[in-house]
Amino acid sequence: MISRKKELLTLMNIDTSWLKTKNNTNYDLQSFSQLQLEANNCQKCQLANGRNNVVFGEGNEKADILIIGEAPGKEEDLIGEPFIGRAGKLLTEILFSINLSRNDVYITNTVKCRPPENRNPNSTEISSCAHFLDKQISLISPKVIILLGKIAAERILNTSEPMAKLRSNIHYYKETNIPTLVFYHPAYLLRSPSEKKKVWDDILFMRENINVC
Numbered sequence: 001m002i003s004r005k006k007e008l009l010t011l012m013n014i015d016t017s018w019l020k021t022k023n024n025t026n027y028d029l030q031s032f033s034q035l036q037l038e039a040n041n042c043q044k045c046q047l048a049n050g051r052n053n054v055v056f057g058e059g060n061e062k063a064d065i066l067i068i069g070e071a072p073g074k075e076e077d078l079i080g081e082p083f084i085g086r087a088g089k090l091l092t093e094i095l096f097s098i099n100l101s102r103n104d105v106y107i108t109n110t111v112k113c114r115p116p117e118n119r120n121p122n123s124t125e126i127s128s129c130a131h132f133l134d135k136q137i138s139l140i141s142p143k144v145i146i147l148l149g150k151i152a153a154e155r156i157l158n159t160s161e162p163m164a165k166l167r168s169n170i171h172y173y174k175e176t177n178i179p180t181l182v183f184y185h186p187a188y189l190l191r192s193p194s195e196k197k198k199v200w201d202d203i204l205f206m207r208e209n210i211n212v213c
């Protein structure tokens with residue numbers, strides 16, 4: 001609709017640079033890179049002290065599916081990209097199983113710097129980093145958010161419910177109508193291979209209830 005409008009305005013020699021669409025906004029792309037620059041220089045919490053790289057996120061900034069994990073691990077910290085270790089490989093396989101590549105989605109974490117010894121990020125670190133994640137969600141404006149594991153679920157849904165209760169339910173991000181689902185974290189599935197089947201149940205639930213893949 002907007003591209004038709006743009007076509008007509010262009011034919012009338014009218015400037016169309018103000019036209020804003022979800023899929024093509026220089027303003028948003030600029031904001032995204034500005035936000036990444038801000039994160040790269042961030043010293044807001046103690047995790048800045050031990051990091052090699054800020055792991056801001058990776059993928060399609062216009063994606064319909066936004067995936068949020070917990071925090072960067074060792075490999076992610078060294079390379080600067082999210083989900084590239086064994087858990088990342090499993091996540092890539094899960095996406096592949098539903099005909100998606102990593103370039104079709106956007107992947108990020110609740111906090112952007114690695115906690116020492118891969119411990120869980122604490123509440124101060126999570127709230128210090130909240131601004132980056134909230135802004136990413138707002139700029140991407142996804143059709144669905146997938147939360148991997150309890151840390152991401154607690155942060156985004158502001159809940160302390162156990163994973164078993166959070167899975168297979170449609171939640172909503174804050175006051176938006178963005179459906180938000182909770183999946184087991186791939187690292188947990190690697191530690192508990194008998195639970196792997198549950199991720200396929202989660203995907204089936206998403207396919208049956210949300211029209212994105």
Ligand code: SF4
Nearest residue numbers: 042045048113128129
């Ligand atoms: S974890 Fe987030 S808030 Fe803390 S230093 Fe890194 S980017 Fe900044």
